[in-house]
Amino acid sequence: MNLLRYPLIKTLLKNRWPQFTIMLVALAGFLLAVLSGLFGTPVGSRNFGIVFVWIAWWAILMLVAVPFLGRGWCSICPIPAPGEWLQRGKLLGPGEFNHRGHGENQKKGSVFSVVKPLNRRWPKRFRNIWLQNGTFLLVALFSAVILTQPRVTAIVLAAFLFAAVGISLIFERRAFCRYLCPVGGFIGLYSQLAPVEVRVVDTAVCASHVEKTCYTGSVNGYGCPWDVFPPGMVKNTYCGTCMECLRTCPHDNIAINIRPFGADLSVERNRKLDEAYKAFIMLGAAAVYSTVLLGPWGALKLAAYSVGGLPWLAYAASFLTFILLALPGLFWLTVWAGKKISGSALPVKESFVAQSYALVPLGLAAWAAFSLSFVFANFSYVLAALSDPLGWGWDLIGTAGVTWTPWLAGLTPFLQVGVLVGGFIWAAVTSRKIAAEKADSAQAVKLSTPVIVFCLAFTLTLMGLLVA
Amino acid sequence: MKRIVVSWAVLGAAALLVAFAPFNLQPVTSNVERIFRVEAGDFAYSPAVLHVNPGDNVTIKLVATDVVHGLYVDGYDLSVIAEPGQPAVLSFTADRPGTFRLRCSVTCGALHPFMTGKLKVGTNLLLWRGIGLALLAFLGILTLRSPGLPIVH
Numbered sequence: 001m002n003l004l005r006y007p008l009i010k011t012l013l014k015n016r017w018p019q020f021t022i023m024l025v026a027l028a029g030f031l032l033a034v035l036s037g038l039f040g041t042p043v044g045s046r047n048f049g050i051v052f053v054w055i056a057w058w059a060i061l062m063l064v065a066v067p068f069l070g071r072g073w074c075s076i077c078p079i080p081a082p083g084e085w086l087q088r089g090k091l092l093g094p095g096e097f098n099h100r101g102h103g104e105n106q107k108k109g110s111v112f113s114v115v116k117p118l119n120r121r122w123p124k125r126f127r128n129i130w131l132q133n134g135t136f137l138l139v140a141l142f143s144a145v146i147l148t149q150p151r152v153t154a155i156v157l158a159a160f161l162f163a164a165v166g167i168s169l170i171f172e173r174r175a176f177c178r179y180l181c182p183v184g185g186f187i188g189l190y191s192q193l194a195p196v197e198v199r200v201v202d203t204a205v206c207a208s209h210v211e212k213t214c215y216t217g218s219v220n221g222y223g224c225p226w227d228v229f230p231p232g233m234v235k236n237t238y239c240g241t242c243m244e245c246l247r248t249c250p251h252d253n254i255a256i257n258i259r260p261f262g263a264d265l266s267v268e269r270n271r272k273l274d275e276a277y278k279a280f281i282m283l284g285a286a287a288v289y290s291t292v293l294l295g296p297w298g299a300l301k302l303a304a305y306s307v308g309g310l311p312w313l314a315y316a317a318s319f320l321t322f323i324l325l326a327l328p329g330l331f332w333l334t335v336w337a338g339k340k341i342s343g344s345a346l347p348v349k350e351s352f353v354a355q356s357y358a359l360v361p362l363g364l365a366a367w368a369a370f371s372l373s374f375v376f377a378n379f380s381y382v383l384a385a386l387s388d389p390l391g392w393g394w395d396l397i398g399t400a401g402v403t404w405t406p407w408l409a410g411l412t413p414f415l416q417v418g419v420l421v422g423g424f425i426w427a428a429v430t431s432r433k434i435a436a437e438k439a440d441s442a443q444a445v446k447l448s449t450p451v452i453v454f455c456l457a458f459t460l461t462l463m464g465l466l467v468a
Numbered sequence: 469m470k471r472i473v474v475s476w477a478v479l480g481a482a483a484l485l486v487a488f489a490p491f492n493l494q495p496v497t498s499n500v501e502r503i504f505r506v507e508a509g510d511f512a513y514s515p516a517v518l519h520v521n522p523g524d525n526v527t528i529k530l531v532a533t534d535v536v537h538g539l540y541v542d543g544y545d546l547s548v549i550a551e552p553g554q555p556a557v558l559s560f561t562a563d564r565p566g567t568f569r570l571r572c573s574v575t576c577g578a579l580h581p582f583m584t585g586k587l588k589v590g591t592n593l594l595l596w597r598g599i600g601l602a603l604l605a606f607l608g609i610l611t612l613r614s615p616g617l618p619i620v621h
Contacts, residue, residue, distance in 0.1 A: 045575050148578040293582045298512020301579050377542075377571060378581055404573060409542040413567070417598035424602055428609045449610065456606050460599060468567060468595050 002201070002255040004246070013243050013256070016092050019076060027078035030157065032389060037154025041391025045404070047150040048389035051381045053157070054147050059375040061187075062367050070191030074184060074240040079160050080177050083168025084225070087117045094222055119172045122179060122227070128274040132185030133281055137323070139182045140285050141316050144293070144304035174225040178238060189278045190364045191236040192264035192357075197257050198230070198239050198246075205253045206231035214245040214254070221247030230254065235264040237275070265357050265430050268437055276356035277328070283359050283458065284323035286366035290465040294373050331356065334450035342446035344439055355451050358431035362455050365423020366462055369416040373466060377406040413467045420466075424459040428452040472612065479608045486600035493591040502526045502562075506585075508550065509533030511577065513570060513585035522565045522590040528558045538573030541587055547573045565590040 004010045012018050029052065037049035044050040065073045085091050139146065139156065146152050160181070167176040177184045200206055206214075214230045217223035224230060226240040230249075233239060246254045292300045292315075303311035335352045338344070344351070380402055387400035394400065408415075428448075435448035502524045507514045508531065520526055530539050530550040539558065540547040543566065548558035570585035 043575055044578060045580060144579065144582075148581070294584060296513065296516030296585045298510050298514075298516070298583075301511050301582055305579055373569075374581060377569075404575075406540065406542060406571065409545070409569070412542075413594055417594060417601075421598060421601045421605060425605045425609070428605065432609065445610070452606065452609060456602060459602055463595065463598050463602070467598060468592060 001258045003196075003258060004254070004256050009256075010246075014247055016247075019243065020092060022076045023078055023081055026076055027081055030078040030161075034154045034157050034161075036390045037150040037152075037157070039390065040150060042150055043391060044148045044150055045378070045381050046384065046388070046391040048385045049150045049153045049157070050148065051378075051385035053153060055375060055378050056382050058371060059379070062371045063375070066187055066190045066194070067364060067368070068194060068196070069241075070194030070196060070236045071184075071187055071239060071241045072194075072196075074177060074187060075242050077177070079181070080164045080168065080174050082161065083165035083176065084174065086115045086165065087119075087168040087172075088222065089115075094217060094219060115169065117169050117172075120170055122171050122175045126179060128272065129179070129185050129188070129278055130274045131179055132182060133274065133277055135180055136182035136185055136278075136281060136285075137320070140281075141319060142307060143289070144301065145307055147293075148305075173223075173227045174240065175227075177240060178226055185278055186282050188237045189275060189282065189360060191239075193262045193361055193364055194236060195259055195261050195263075197236055197259055197263070198241055198243075199233060199255055199257055200231050200249075201253045201255045203231050205251050209251060209253075213248040213250060217244075218248045218250070220250075221245075223248070234267050234269055237264070237270075262361060262426065262430065265360060266433060268354075271353050271357060273353055276353045277324075279356045279359040279363055280328045280331070281323050282363040283366060284327045286363060286370050287458070287462060287465070288319055288322065290366075290370050290373075290462060294370070295465065331359075331451075331454060334454045337450040338435070338447040341450070342439065342443045344443055344447050346438055346447075351447070354434050354437070355431055355448070358427045358434060358451060358455065361426035361430060362423050362458060365419050365426070366458075368423075369419045369462065369466055372412050372416050372419070376408045376412055378404075379407050380405045416466050417463060420459050420463050424455055427455040431455065475612050476608075479604065479612065483601060483604050486597055486604060491593060493593060493596070498523060500524045503529070505529045505531060506539065507531045507533050508537035508539065508572065508583075511572075511579040511583040513539070513583070516585040517588060518570075518586070519588045520562045520590075522562060524562045524589075526560055526562050526587075529555050530558065531555045535576050536574050537576050537583070538571075539585075540571045540573040541568055542571065543568040544587075549574055562587075562589045565592075566594055567592045 004013070033049040033053050036047055040047045040049065061073055088094070142152075146156055163180065164176040167180065168174075206212070211218070212229075213220075213223070215223050221244045224245060225242055226238055228238050230245045246256075291297075292304050299311075300315070303315040306312045332348070332352055335355055336348050339346065339348055339351060381404065383399040383402040387397045388394045431448040431451045432444060435451075436444035439447055498521060500521065502518075502520045504515070504518050504527070506518070506528055510533075518526075518528070528539065528548070530537070530548050532550040532552045532555075534552065536549065536551050538547055538549045541558075541560075543564055544560060546558060546560055548556045550556040566589055568587045568589070570587055572580055572583035576583065
């Protein structure tokens, strides 16, 4: 079903103002998070930066936005906004036509006229998400500190902002979001599961459209900021749902479709090792965090927190070994076993990459279950932080005195079990479908069974960590 | 076709049974007095996991070893706060079986939100139901046919 058949939705999405307004609000919240981190109380549970970023925003992102809207967050994310405004020379529409859609329309005398973006192409060798995998791991290694110290959270957020601005001034389009943002990487991976997609209605219309304004830009909008060619798009992974193609298509050939959950996982094209590794990194990180942060072992928490010390080095080495070697290695063995059992002629590497997409729903379920453990338990901090964002003794809306009260404490374990079992079923079905793409039915069963056993073992392990 | 429908119905019934049947796997209640001295410090409880049986009368003596710490019991909605040098006591009857998180209820430092322990009361039926459901799903996926999946011969 194409949501753009409804005139109200189409108008709201084509118009720049609703998106711009939400982005401005998000930017204000982002700046407040940075300022409260730098100048507010160092007590994390009383600081707006910690409470809003790691409890409120995280809950909305992992439990609602990503599963149901895919990259919906990216369309209003404030981090790339200042860089994009400088790059474009404008806050809103493109105005005068510029062929590449970026950086060529700074008006003399405007605040943007002093900035001259270089508009370079992102280096070809880095047009993948390996760098994003690296930036995520970098943040993940320091997460015990980032999640709990307001000043560190503020520095990390500010670094994201400055990096995004710097990259926008050197490279064209949203290179930071596409290739570097540690959050954007996993949102892209899991956006394949979302029940909504931006696609062209009829590729034949695109084929006859010489100008390709969805990619090059027009007076109505910018060429795809995510460097995606919409007519060739078969997955959500790199579509930032920014709606520029909707604005630039002169043939009304863009659709926003409601579709079954996880539809992209059945697409054989564009399965890649960097994305496979993203799936391992996310799956492994969910398991490590569930053990270290939510487990009862104080020594592990202190090791993860004592950055630079020997215990932290041991933690970091174990973390990286588990995520980058042990987990993929074990998965490789399961795929190899499936190949041996089934007699499949497919190369192990091809099966390894393809089957790793079964870990996408498993990973999202793992992150949802992990998040449920602490998000609701600590949500009452949000009310206090709203009223006293800097922890300076204010009481703006009368909720500063709200005491810590865990929400849904009795219900959370049931939700976690449901989410984990659901994630396992989804992963298992996906594995079987992927196996069936290039094998007959009996062979597909044998090919996928070891992978399904792997998913079952992971599910039961996480269930043990979170619920036992 | 009929066989497939019957198979799915059996599997669905089994899943409902595993999820909702009122199994009684709990040990016989004995109303034993269980007294624990729990030290709270460095963002951890020691011992971190407390095992009791349903019906036991539990007394937790909370001893804060560095700063003020609290102990909140999920599911029981009970809490106690101890200051260094001033232990506090929490007494209750463990009348709800299952596993419940213990959380520090007083901001005690950077890792405070992650200062947790566990209270295990009898058999964790929820865990066993979860394991049962996952195994049933595994069985179903291996043996049954569903739309979009290859047929199992």
